[in-house]
Amino acid sequence: MAGRSIRSFTVLPRLPDRLRPLQTLAYNLWWCWNADAVALFRRVNPDLFEALDHSPIRLLGSTDQSRFEELEHDDGFLAHMDRVAAALDHYLKAPTWYQEHHSGDSAQIAYFSAEFGIHESVPVYSGGLGVLAGDHLKSASDLGLPLMGITLMYREGYFRQYLNVDGWQQERYPENDFFTLPLTPELDAQGAPLVVTVPLPGREVALRVWHIQVGRVPLYLLDANIPQNKPEDRAITSQLYGGDQHTRIQQEIILGIGGIRALRAMNKMPTVCHMNEGHAAFTGLERIRLLIEEEGLDFATAYEAVKAGTCFTTHTPVPAGNDSFPVHMAEQYLGDYAAKLGLDRNALVALGRQHPGNEQEPFGMTVLALKVANVSNGVSKLHGSVSRRMWKELWPELPAGEVPITSITNGVHTQSWLAPEFAQLYDRYLGIQWEERPTDFAIWKRVEQIPDGELWRTHERGRERLVALARARLRAQLKRRGSPPSEVEGADEVLDPDALTIGFARRFATYKRGDLIFRNAERIAALVNSKDRPVQFIFAGKAHPQDRGGKELIQRVVQQSRKPEFRKRVVFIEDYDMSVARYLVQGVDVWLNNPRRPLEASGTSGMKICGNGGLNLSILDGWWVEGYDGDNGWAIGAGEEYTDLAYQDEVESRALLDLIEQDIAPTFYKRDAGGLPREWIRRMKRSIMSLVPVFNTNRMVEQYTERCYVPSHRRAAKLSANHLQGAKELAAWRRRVGSEWGQVRVENIDAPTGEALRVGATFPVKVRVSLGGLRPDEVEVQLCYGVLDALGDIAEPKSLPLESNGATSGSSVLFAGEVPCRASGQFGFGVRVLPKNANLPHLFEPGLVTWG
Numbered sequence: 001m002a003g004r005s006i007r008s009f010t011v012l013p014r015l016p017d018r019l020r021p022l023q024t025l026a027y028n029l030w031w032c033w034n035a036d037a038v039a040l041f042r043r044v045n046p047d048l049f050e051a052l053d054h055s056p057i058r059l060l061g062s063t064d065q066s067r068f069e070e071l072e073h074d075d076g077f078l079a080h081m082d083r084v085a086a087a088l089d090h091y092l093k094a095p096t097w098y099q100e101h102h103s104g105d106s107a108q109i110a111y112f113s114a115e116f117g118i119h120e121s122v123p124v125y126s127g128g129l130g131v132l133a134g135d136h137l138k139s140a141s142d143l144g145l146p147l148m149g150i151t152l153m154y155r156e157g158y159f160r161q162y163l164n165v166d167g168w169q170q171e172r173y174p175e176n177d178f179f180t181l182p183l184t185p186e187l188d189a190q191g192a193p194l195v196v197t198v199p200l201p202g203r204e205v206a207l208r209v210w211h212i213q214v215g216r217v218p219l220y221l222l223d224a225n226i227p228q229n230k231p232e233d234r235a236i237t238s239q240l241y242g243g244d245q246h247t248r249i250q251q252e253i254i255l256g257i258g259g260i261r262a263l264r265a266m267n268k269m270p271t272v273c274h275m276n277e278g279h280a281a282f283t284g285l286e287r288i289r290l291l292i293e294e295e296g297l298d299f300a301t302a303y304e305a306v307k308a309g310t311c312f313t314t315h316t317p318v319p320a321g322n323d324s325f326p327v328h329m330a331e332q333y334l335g336d337y338a339a340k341l342g343l344d345r346n347a348l349v350a351l352g353r354q355h356p357g358n359e360q361e362p363f364g365m366t367v368l369a370l371k372v373a374n375v376s377n378g379v380s381k382l383h384g385s386v387s388r389r390m391w392k393e394l395w396p397e398l399p400a401g402e403v404p405i406t407s408i409t410n411g412v413h414t415q416s417w418l419a420p421e422f423a424q425l426y427d428r429y430l431g432i433q434w435e436e437r438p439t440d441f442a443i444w445k446r447v448e449q450i451p452d453g454e455l456w457r458t459h460e461r462g463r464e465r466l467v468a469l470a471r472a473r474l475r476a477q478l479k480r481r482g483s484p485p486s487e488v489e490g491a492d493e494v495l496d497p498d499a500l501t502i503g504f505a506r507r508f509a510t511y512k513r514g515d516l517i518f519r520n521a522e523r524i525a526a527l528v529n530s531k532d533r534p535v536q537f538i539f540a541g542k543a544h545p546q547d548r549g550g551k552e553l554i555q556r557v558v559q560q561s562r563k564p565e566f567r568k569r570v571v572f573i574e575d576y577d578m579s580v581a582r583y584l585v586q587g588v589d590v591w592l593n594n595p596r597r598p599l600e601a602s603g604t605s606g607m608k609i610c611g612n613g614g615l616n617l618s619i620l621d622g623w624w625v626e627g628y629d630g631d632n633g634w635a636i637g638a639g640e641e642y643t644d645l646a647y648q649d650e651v652e653s654r655a656l657l658d659l660i661e662q663d664i665a666p667t668f669y670k671r672d673a674g675g676l677p678r679e680w681i682r683r684m685k686r687s688i689m690s691l692v693p694v695f696n697t698n699r700m701v702e703q704y705t706e707r708c709y710v711p712s713h714r715r716a717a718k719l720s721a722n723h724l725q726g727a728k729e730l731a732a733w734r735r736r737v738g739s740e741w742g743q744v745r746v747e748n749i750d751a752p753t754g755e756a757l758r759v760g761a762t763f764p765v766k767v768r769v770s771l772g773g774l775r776p777d778e779v780e781v782q783l784c785y786g787v788l789d790a791l792g793d794i795a796e797p798k799s800l801p802l803e804s805n806g807a808t809s810g811s812s813v814l815f816a817g818e819v820p821c822r823a824s825g826q827f828g829f830g831v832r833v834l835p836k837n838a839n840l841p842h843l844f845e846p847g848l849v850t851w852g
């Protein structure tokens with residue numbers, strides 16, 4: 001049938017009135033992290049729920065009317081439904097952490113991300129970045145933050161994976177049926193679908209706005225697939241990370257510029273924008289444009305006002321992984337738009353470059369994001385320091401250690417990843433507060449009181465379920481490939497529900513080294529075929545469609561898994577998604593993570609296993625550098641970085657096998673008379689108590705609130721007051737400091753020399769500084785001091801502001817202070833001058849420093 005002649009219509013389920021609450025529950029994704037709500041939908045029809053990606057809406061749409069009539073008279077079911085509905089009601093009304101701590105702030109936070117992984121039935125995510133964003137929303141809801149998520153509504157989402165006979169990844173893009181997603185359309189004042197437009201070269205592209213409710217928090221999704229757009233424009237929001245660079249920049253224009261326009265059209269202009277990765281960096285430009293247009297400001301002033309209310313999180317420690325566009329594309333797509341911001345070609349391009357004059361440098365989205373944000377962070381301590389080194393060219397005068405990029409370590413939404421049996425176990429032994437206060441160490445310490453046998457049996461249920469899933473999936477995979485019936489039958493004999501189970505599931509990117517264990521295939525074969533201590537492996541993960549190297553890794557793992565010596569003990573589950581992830585993290589004994597340090601910015605899958613009693617076996621990279629304490633899992637190596645990669649693979653694969661052979665398998669199989677692995681259980685408890693309260697998104701979102709959102713909101717509010725008086729002053733100040741800075745000089749440093757001092761004494765320093773046209777209160781003169789290392793450098797400098805009493809000497813100003821001598825040793829010090837302004841987040845933000 002020709003496309004034009006198709007008319008669509010929708011058939012909605014006819015729910016009896018008594019069952020209406022099911023509809024309400026299905027449209028608030030709160031259900032997906034509430035075990036009782038999940039159980040309720042499963043109860044409607046377990047097989048159907050399983051077959052339909054655990055989608056309540058599809059479930060309700062596919063259930064026979066006769067089944068509804070049954071349920072309508074099933075007292076047990078009705079009581080269950082009413083209990084869950086009351087729990088949602090209670091959740092939405094309960095007082096929150098944010099109300100308690102920040103109710104005085106009228107912040108409105110918009111969190112922009114190219115993907116959100118909330119649940120497998122809403123396929124607008126590809127992997128870690130999206131799942132993190134989804135968990136961020138869930139915790140923002142738990143904590144009561146005034147936060148909204150913004151993303152695109154991808155008609156086809158990310159691809160579904162299957163493997164061909166050779167183990168080569170194939171991609172499928174099934175269309176999302178919008179009517180079976182928990183979407184509601186946003187409407188305009190007339191009740192028609194809300195439409196906003198964004199400029200693309202030579203045309204305006206129209207966007208619809210959809211809404212998904214995630215607990216207390218809304219997620220808005222922009223959709224270009226509407227009739228007023230040309231067919232090629234309707235396709236822009238088809239695929240997540242699909243298409244070419246043109247698709248990518250168009251999607252980013254829709255996300256950033258369209259996102260702000262949609263919020264404005266809904267009368268929900270944020271006071272703070274958080275850009276999750278550089279994809280959303282155009283939000284900054286659109287907010288600047290609005291201020292210029294509506295308040296008649298110049299670019300510099302609008303920039304100050306917007307920057308103060310913008311936060312940025314970078315995720316990518318590999319330069320090539322950061323989104324960038326050839327400059328001609330930036331000009332093609334943004335040239336006309338930039339003119340409205342008062343920017344010529346060079347000024348536009350400069351926003352995306354570390355070295356504005358370098359014509360070879362492309363237009364980088366991370367660079368733009370770093371320039372428009374007032375606080376930026378990496379996603380683990382190690383990644384923070386890697387990012388400071390990576391982007392130090394943007395602050396050329398600062399030492400790498402002081403580049404203003406901090407870190408907030410990722411987490412996971414605890415309840416979303418816990419097996420229901422574990423949630424019940426914690427309810428019983430920890431009390432129900434663990435759900436509301438997952439960051440409370442004292443609550444998690446009660447894990448010690450859980451009887452070993454109960455903890456172990458609860459964990460074993462997860463392993464049994466995982467093995468059953470792996471067998472069922474393998475069977476389906478073999479059938480689809482047309483394997484002989486004997487082989488399909490054989491799927492029921494792979495894996496052992498009692499054997500030590502090691503999981504490895506993540507994106508297949510070469511740096512994650514998915515095939516590392518097979519580097520020593522004989523040793524691993526001996527381990528998996530051991531009579532009394534068998535080890536088994538379950539793999540899953542997708543490779544980006546254009547990543548040949550990643551696809552080759554998958555192929556290698558799959559080909560190994562088909563060899564006779566591995567067939568029964570190594571399984572690759574196709575089509576890794578949040579559902580497979582839940583089975584895995586709830587079922588494994590050990591989670592393997594062997595990236596090349598420091599390329600795993602944080603990693604989150606290893607955090608998901610902790611609450612479920614799994615133990616981590618990982619390279620000291622990303623979050624594990626902070627998580628590992630010597631007793632709550634295992635570290636491969638000691639945090640080394642290598643230049644000879646083949647040598648690294650050899651060393652680390654051997655270290656990994658040594659650990660499994662000598663520690664992990666023996667500990668797992670050492671059972672007492674009652675059949676319990678007591679030492680293993682002790683480690684499980686250590687892991688739960690030390691890791692669960694830290695590596696969760698409630699802690700993470702609290703930190704974003706305290707360090708980013710609230711301070712940014714306050715700074716932005718201050719700069720915006722009185723028709724942006726503060727922003728005007730700050731822009732003028734920045735201009736003046738920039739032009740005067742060349743005159744700032746340390747003229748003289750006066751300090752005792754040579755003599756030895758005793759601990760407890762003080763070391764007086766006087767400095768004479770020439771400030772050009774700047775006032776003494778516009779700078780901070782600092783003493784940087786600390787213990788000298790073998791090379792005569794100060795390893796960990798401390799800084800001490802020196803005071804001016806207004807005294808001058810000619811045209812210079814005197815500053816003085818005293819260094820306390822708190823420890824003995826060889827000390828060194830230096831003097832530096834930085835510009836200071838109370839409206840900036842910190843002294844290093846302008847990137848200006850003059851050393852004495």
Ligand SMILES: *Cc1c(COP(=O)(O)O)cnc(C)c1O
Pocket residue numbers: 126127128129131505506507576577578581602603604605606608
């Ligand atoms: C958690 C998760 C990820 C991220 O895992 P990493 O360890 O951070 O690579 C990716 N995909 C899915 C489906 C997940 O659930």
